[in-house]
Amino acid sequence: MNTDSIDRLQSAFTQNRAEEIGYDVWEHFVIPLFFSRLDLESAKKPRIFIGGRGCGKTMLLRYLSHQSAFSPKRKSVGDDDVQRIGLYWKADTQFANTMNGRGLSEEEWSSAFDHFVAITLGLEILVSLQSVANSNYHQVTGKTISDLNFQSIHGYLPEAPSSFAELYSLLRRKSQEFQVWANSPKRLQAPSFLPGKTFALELIQSIRTQVPCLATTTFFVFIDEYENLREYQQRVINTHIKHSESPLIFNIAIKRNGIKTNATVGEESITDIADYRMHDIDSYLEESSFEVFAAEVLLLRMSMTGQQYSFDVDRIKNPTRINERFDSAYQDVVLRQVRSMFPGLSHQEIALAVLKDNPLRKRLEREIGEGLKQKRSTLKPSAFISLAHPEASIVCAALLARPKLSADEVHEEFQNLKRGMPSRFDDPTDWTHNNFVGSLLKLYAPYGRPCPLYAGFETFIQLAHSNMRHLLELCHKSLKLMPQTTPGDSIVVSVDVQAEAARQASAGFLGEIRTFGRLGNRLYGFVLTLGSLFAFAHRRPTQSEPEINHFAIREGIETTDTELADFFREATKWSVLFEETETKLKDPGRPAAIDWILNPIYAPYFNISHRKKRKLSLPLTDLKVLISGGADARTALLKRYAKQWDVDADAVEQPLLFVLEDNRA
Amino acid sequence: MRISMYSEQEEMALPRRHWDLALVGVPIDARGTRAREFVRQSSTRTVEVLFDATTVELSIDKVGASLEDMEALLGNANASILLETTTLGFAELALACRFLRSAGVLDFWMLYVEPKEYFAQRSVDFLHERIFDLSDEVLNYSGIPGATFVLEEDVNQRIVFLVGYEGQRLDQAFEQLPLSPGRTLIVFGVPAFRPGWEMNSFANNVGFMRERNISGGVSFCGANNPAAALSILEGLRGELGLTERMFVVPVGTKPHGIATALFSAANPDVGVIYDHPKRRQGSSQEIGNWHLYRARTK
Numbered sequence: 001m002n003t004d005s006i007d008r009l010q011s012a013f014t015q016n017r018a019e020e021i022g023y024d025v026w027e028h029f030v031i032p033l034f035f036s037r038l039d040l041e042s043a044k045k046p047r048i049f050i051g052g053r054g055c056g057k058t059m060l061l062r063y064l065s066h067q068s069a070f071s072p073k074r075k076s077v078g079d080d081d082v083q084r085i086g087l088y089w090k091a092d093t094q095f096a097n098t099m100n101g102r103g104l105s106e107e108e109w110s111s112a113f114d115h116f117v118a119i120t121l122g123l124e125i126l127v128s129l130q131s132v133a134n135s136n137y138h139q140v141t142g143k144t145i146s147d148l149n150f151q152s153i154h155g156y157l158p159e160a161p162s163s164f165a166e167l168y169s170l171l172r173r174k175s176q177e178f179q180v181w182a183n184s185p186k187r188l189q190a191p192s193f194l195p196g197k198t199f200a201l202e203l204i205q206s207i208r209t210q211v212p213c214l215a216t217t218t219f220f221v222f223i224d225e226y227e228n229l230r231e232y233q234q235r236v237i238n239t240h241i242k243h244s245e246s247p248l249i250f251n252i253a254i255k256r257n258g259i260k261t262n263a264t265v266g267e268e269s270i271t272d273i274a275d276y277r278m279h280d281i282d283s284y285l286e287e288s289s290f291e292v293f294a295a296e297v298l299l300l301r302m303s304m305t306g307q308q309y310s311f312d313v314d315r316i317k318n319p320t321r322i323n324e325r326f327d328s329a330y331q332d333v334v335l336r337q338v339r340s341m342f343p344g345l346s347h348q349e350i351a352l353a354v355l356k357d358n359p360l361r362k363r364l365e366r367e368i369g370e371g372l373k374q375k376r377s378t379l380k381p382s383a384f385i386s387l388a389h390p391e392a393s394i395v396c397a398a399l400l401a402r403p404k405l406s407a408d409e410v411h412e413e414f415q416n417l418k419r420g421m422p423s424r425f426d427d428p429t430d431w432t433h434n435n436f437v438g439s440l441l442k443l444y445a446p447y448g449r450p451c452p453l454y455a456g457f458e459t460f461i462q463l464a465h466s467n468m469r470h471l472l473e474l475c476h477k478s479l480k481l482m483p484q485t486t487p488g489d490s491i492v493v494s495v496d497v498q499a500e501a502a503r504q505a506s507a508g509f510l511g512e513i514r515t516f517g518r519l520g521n522r523l524y525g526f527v528l529t530l531g532s533l534f535a536f537a538h539r540r541p542t543q544s545e546p547e548i549n550h551f552a553i554r555e556g557i558e559t560t561d562t563e564l565a566d567f568f569r570e571a572t573k574w575s576v577l578f579e580e581t582e583t584k585l586k587d588p589g590r591p592a593a594i595d596w597i598l599n600p601i602y603a604p605y606f607n608i609s610h611r612k613k614r615k616l617s618l619p620l621t622d623l624k625v626l627i628s629g630g631a632d633a634r635t636a637l638l639k640r641y642a643k644q645w646d647v648d649a650d651a652v653e654q655p656l657l658f659v660l661e662d663n664r665a
Numbered sequence: 666m667r668i669s670m671y672s673e674q675e676e677m678a679l680p681r682r683h684w685d686l687a688l689v690g691v692p693i694d695a696r697g698t699r700a701r702e703f704v705r706q707s708s709t710r711t712v713e714v715l716f717d718a719t720t721v722e723l724s725i726d727k728v729g730a731s732l733e734d735m736e737a738l739l740g741n742a743n744a745s746i747l748l749e750t751t752t753l754g755f756a757e758l759a760l761a762c763r764f765l766r767s768a769g770v771l772d773f774w775m776l777y778v779e780p781k782e783y784f785a786q787r788s789v790d791f792l793h794e795r796i797f798d799l800s801d802e803v804l805n806y807s808g809i810p811g812a813t814f815v816l817e818e819d820v821n822q823r824i825v826f827l828v829g830y831e832g833q834r835l836d837q838a839f840e841q842l843p844l845s846p847g848r849t850l851i852v853f854g855v856p857a858f859r860p861g862w863e864m865n866s867f868a869n870n871v872g873f874m875r876e877r878n879i880s881g882g883v884s885f886c887g888a889n890n891p892a893a894a895l896s897i898l899e900g901l902r903g904e905l906g907l908t909e910r911m912f913v914v915p916v917g918t919k920p921h922g923i924a925t926a927l928f929s930a931a932n933p934d935v936g937v938i939y940d941h942p943k944r945r946q947g948s949s950q951e952i953g954n955w956h957l958y959r960a961r962t963k
Contacts, residue, residue, distance in 0.1 A: 019843070020878070090843055092817075092842065093805055093842070094805075094806045094816070094841070094842055094938045095807075095808055095814065095816070097718075097721075097805060097807030098721055098809075099721075100720060100721040101721035101722040102731070102732060103731055103733075175817070179813070179815055182813065183810060183811045183812065186731075186732075186733060228841065508876075511872065512836065515833040515836040515837040515840055520837070
C-alpha cells in the first residue's frame with residue numbers, strides 16, 4: 001500500500017465528533033443495531049436520550065433532523081419521509097446562561113426564554129422547509145415555499161409579512177431585537193413575547209394546511225445538551241415535553257444525571273412512561289453488539305476513502321434491513337475484516353515474544369533470581385523458563401515472591417507442567433490463568449514500552465467501553481502511526497503500533513478530563529491519583545491480588561454527604577467512573593455495595609489491566625484524599641499503599657508520584 | 666482608545682498614587698492582598714465589587730446590588746478612577762469599563778500586579794504537558810451581561826481566544842458552544858511574564874488546537890501588554906464583513922482581559938464569552954512587577 005492510500009485512510013478518522021461533520025450526517029451515519037428500540041416510526045411520545053460523551057447522541061439527533069433526512073446526498077426521498085421532520089437545536093448556553101437576575105424575576109425570564117424558543121423554532125421550521133425543497137423529494141419545491149402565505153400568524157405577529165422570505169427576515173430581526181433587550185432588560189422595553197410552543201404550532205398548522213403532502217407531518221424538536229440549561233429553562237422545556245403531541249413533539253438529549261428538575265412551570269412534573277420514553281444509549285450499545293456496530297462504522301469510513309471492502313453499504317444505512325445485520329454469518333464477515341486490520345496476539349504469543357526479547361527476558365530472569373535469593377534457593381532462574389510454556393514462565397516471578405510458596409514447590413509444579421502431568425499452573429488452581437496478565441503488565445512497566453496486551457480490535461472494543469469516539473480515536477492513532485508504505489494491498493497495523501496508539505490515545509483522553517465541566521480539575525486529580533494507586537497495586541511482587549482496577553467504598557456513602565454524592569454524579573455523568581452493583585458478595589448477608597470502575601480507556605496510560613477483575617476496598621478517609629486532598633496528602637497516601645504492598649515507591653518509574661510534586665514554574 | 670503603560674518593581678515607584686475612587690475584588694493570594702492594601706492607602710474611597718455568574722447578580726461591598734447601582738457608582742465623570750484588576754474578576758472589569766464609557770469617563774487607571782511564580786504540578790513527561798491547576802471549579806461558559814449574543818449559524822462568526830496556561834478552557838469552549846474552528850484566531854501572550862513561560866501556554870494549548878482543527882490563525886502579543894492585545898482586536902474588528910459578528914474569549918492573562926474589557930466597552934456589537942473560573946487560593950506565589958495602565962478615549 002502506498003503513501004497516498006495510507007494518507008487517505010488516515011484522514012478517514014480525523015473527524016471523530018458529530019460537530020465536526022456538520023448538520024448533514026447522512027453519508028457518515030450507520031444505523032445503530034438498537035435503532036428499532038427507539039421506536040421512532042410510531043413515536044407519539046417525547047424521547048429522552050441519555051448517554052455519555054462519545055456515545056453518539058448528537059450524531060443520532062442530527063441524523064433524525066431535516067439537514068440529514070433531506071440531505072441532497074440522499075438519492076430517494078418519499079412521501080413517508082416527509083411525515084416526520086426533525087428540528088435539531090443545540091441551545092446556545094452561553095447566551096441562555098445570562099438570562100437570569102438583573103432585576104427580573106424568574107417568571108419574567110421564563111417568558112423571555114419561551115419567546116427565545118418560539119423564535120428559534122420558528123426559524124428552524126422555515127429552514128426545514130428549505131431542506132425539503134432542496135432534497136430529492138419533488139412534491140415540495142422552491143415555488144411551494146415561495147407560494148406560502150403566513151397570514152394566520154398575524155394574531156401573534158401583527159407586523160408579520162405573509163411571504164416565506166419576509167417572515168424569515170422578520171424572525172431574524174426579532175432574534176436580534178431580543179438579544180439586544182436581553183443585554184439590558186431593565187433599560188430597554190421588553191419585546192412582545194411570543195408563546196413558544198403555541199406560536200410554533202400555529203406556524204406548523206399554516207404549513208400543513210397549505211402543503212397537501214405535509215398535511216399530516218409531525219415536527220420533532222431535538223434539543224441537545226439540555227443539561228447545560230438553567231433550571232427554570234429546563235422547566236419551560238419540561239412543560240413542552242409534558243404537553244407534546246402531534247404535530248409538535250419535544251425530545252431532549254442529556255448526559256447521565258443531567259436533569260436538574262422534573263418540574264414544569266405549573267404544578268405538574270414529567271414522569272417516565274407517562275410523559276416520555278427514556279432511551280439509555282450507553283446501555284443499548286452494550287447490549288447490542290457494539291463490536292459489530294463499531295466494525296461497520298470503521299468499514300464505512302474507510303470505504304469513503306476509496307478502499308474496497310466486502311460489505312453492503314445500503315444494509316448499514318437502511319433501517320428496514322437491521323435484522324439482516326444480526327445474522328452470525330454477516331457479523332463474521334464484518335468482524336473478520338476489521339480484526340485482520342487490527343490483529344491482536346494471544347497470551348501465548350505475547351509470552352513467547354517476551355522470552356525472545358532480550359531486555360524483557362533479562363528482567364524476568366532478574367525477578368525470578370530475586371525471588372530465589374529471598375528463599376535462599378540454589379536453583380537457577382533458567383529452571384523456571386521454558387519456551388514451550390511461556391505464560392507459565394512469566395508467572396513464576398510472582399509465585400516465587402510469595403512467602404507461603406517455596407522455590408522447590410514452584411519448581412516441582414513447573415516440572416510437572418513441562419512433563420504434561422497435573423500441575424497447579426493449570427486447573428483448578430490455575431496459576432497461569434490467574435496471574436499472567438498482572439505479571440506481564442508488571443514486566444513491561446519500567447520500560448515505558450507499550451504492552452501488546454492493549455493491541456487488537458477486540459481489545460480496542462474493551463478499552464472503548466461502547467464509546468464510539470474512543471474507538472475511532474484508537475483506530476485513528478493506529479493508522480496515523482503506521483509506516484507510510486506497507487507491503488501488499490491490505491492494511492494490517494502491527495501490534496506494536498496499536499499498543500503505542502492505545503497509550504497515546506489513553507494519554508490524550510486523560511488530559512481531556514480537565515474539560516469535564518465544573519469539577520473537571522478535581523476529576524483529573526482524582527483519576528491521576530487513583531490510576532497511580534492501581535498502578536502500584538499492579539507492581540506488587542507477589543501479584544497476590546492481580547489486576548486491581550476498580551474500587552468499592554468500604555463504609556458506603558452516607559446519603560447526607562452531598563459533596564461526595566455530587567462528585568460521583570459528575571464522575572458518572574462524564575464517564576470517568578462507571579457504577580456497577582457488586583458482583584462477588586463475600587458476605588451474602590450484607591447488601592450489595594457499588595463497584596466503581598475506572599473507565600478502561602485510561603488503562604494503557606497507567607499500564608494497568610483493562611478487564612474488570614479485582615477491586616480495592618477503599619476507606620472513606622482515603623477516598624476523600626483522592627477526591628479533594630492536596631498534593632502532600634495524595635503523595636502520603638500513595639506511599640502508604642506502596643509500603644503496604646511492598647512496592648518501592650522511589651524506584652517506580654515516572655510519571656506516577658512525579659506528577660504530584662509541587663514545582664515552581 | 667490609547668493605553669499608557671507603566672511598569673515598576675515596587676509600588677512606591679509607580680508614577681501616580683492617588684485616586685478618588687477605586688474598585689477592588691476579593692484577594693486569593695498575597696499578591697492580591699498587597700495590591701488591595703496599596704489601593705486602600707491610595708484612594709479616598711475603595712469599593713469591593715463581586716459578580717456572581719451563577720445568579721448573574723452583583724454585590725457591592727458585600728451587599729446585593731444591581732448593575733444600575735454599579736453604573737451609578739462609576740457615573741461621576743470628574744472623579745479619578747482606579748480599577749484594581751489583580752483582584753477584580755474579568756466580568757467585574759468588563760462591566761466597569763462599559764459603565765465608565767457610558768458615563769463619559771474618558772480617562773481612568775488600572776492596576777495589575779504580576780505573579781512571580783504560578784502554582785504548578787510537575788510536568789508529566791509522557792503527556793508533554795505542564796499542569797497548572799489555577800482554577801478549582803469552572804462554570805459553563807456564559808456571556809457577560811451587556812455583551813452577549815447568540816452564536817447563530819447563519820451569522821458568520823469571528824472568534825478570538827486570548828489563551829493562557831489552562832488549555833482545557835479552550836477545549837471546553839469548543840465542547841460546549843457551537844464555535845467554528847476555521848474562523849477562530851488564537852492569541853498567545855509572547856513575550857510572557859517570565860522568559861520560558863510562553864512554553865507552558867504553547868504546550869497546553871497546541872494539542873487542543875490540533876484536535877479541534879482550529880485554523881483561523883495564530884497571533885502573538887506581550888502577555889502584560891494590553892495595548893498590543895487591543896490592537897489585535899481592533900485590527901480584526903476592522904476586517905469584519907457585514908454579515909460577521911466577532912466574539913472574544915479572554916482565558917489568558919489579566920492584561921489581555923483588560924484589553925478585552927476596553928475593546929468590548931468601545932464595541933457594543935462584539936460578544937464576550939467567559940467561563941468564570943473559581944480561582945484556586947494561592948494559585949500564584951510571590952509578587953512580580955507592578956503595572957499601571959492608563960486608558961484614555963481619544
